[in-house]
Amino acid sequence: MRASKQDNKILIVDDESSSAILMAVRRRLEEEGWLPSVVHPESGWSLGEEFEAATLYAIEEEQPDGVLLDVRFGEDKDDRFKGLEILQKIVKRYPKLPILMFTQYAQGPDRDTAARGALLWDAPVDFIDKLASPEEVVLRLRRLIGTAPERIPVGNRIMVDVETAMVYSKDGDDLIPVAEIQGMKFEILRELAAAWYRSPGEMVPFSKLERYSDGDDPRASLRVRIREIKDLLGVALGVRFAAGELIINVRDQGYRLLPPRA
Known part of the structure; x- marks a missing residue:
């Protein structure tokens, strides 16, 4: 029977899942409210083949939100990049499933092989x-x-606090509320901050932000609210943000966030 899907389940595929490194990662995932699930293959085949079969089965049964997959399995030279083979199988079957690859080859003679593996997938x-x-x-x-x-x-x-719908400026360890950023202005900043957090430089299209505007010309209303957000944060931080700072207009497309320099 297929397991019921749980929010933010992360499937861990690593033959060293009990190592100090992986245990620390598992604890951190749990602290975030995520559920780590470790693949435990049956014995009988080569180590890499065991993990490949067990991983594909676990994805089908558990339907995780993401996979943490090691590049290397065991010490056999044939399994040195077995994780890339498993990755290929996963991407073919589940092209939208997020996968974070653990690699020991950030440096050294095998770095290029691992790097090429990172560029193969439109996923x-x-x-x-x-x-x-x-x-x-x-x-x-x-x-x-x-x-x-x-x-x-x-x-x-x-700091953008999504739970309390508040924005704070930071002065050392102190958080100072920017109380004027509320309602639609907060929602606009939240969208921009979330996009930046997911991927620095990510743009939020006009169509998504204009939902938080009103009047006969939502684009013009959005420009006004963006300017107000920049002015309010500028006052809180003691700076004045120019047109190409903090919130950037990407011509005919949308806006993106550019965090202020420290």
Whole structure:
């Protein structure tokens, strides 16, 4: 029987799932409210083949929101890049499933092979060094899956709190409310912050932001609200944002967020 789908389930495919590195990642995922599920293959075949079959079965049964997949399985030279073969099988069957590849080959003689593997897929696939912090792993998974946390840091000086619908400027460790950014202005900034968090430089189209505008000319109304947001944040931070700063107009397409420099 197929397992019921749970929100934010991450399938972990790694022959070292009990290592200190993976245990730290699993704890961090749980802290985020995500459910890590570890693939445990049956014995009998080569290590790489075991994980390939078990992974495809687990995806079908558990329907995860994302996969954390190691590039290398075991010490046999034939399994050095087995994860790339598993990746190919997953992408063919589930082309929209986000996959974050763990690699030990960020440096060294095998770096080019791993890098080429990252460029083969027109799918939500990314590679990360296996020594990256658990926080970075979670961040990359969030961006792949397309989710944002309840509190979105915008650079080092702005915080967007989605749960309370508040915007804060940061002064050291202190959070200072920017109370004037509410209602439609908050929703516009939230959309921009979430897009930036998922992928820095990501643009939000006019059509999506104009939902938070009113009047006979929603595009003009949107421009006014964008200017108000920039002015209010500028006052809170003690700066004045020019046209090419903080919120950028991408001609005839939309807006994107550019966090202020520290």
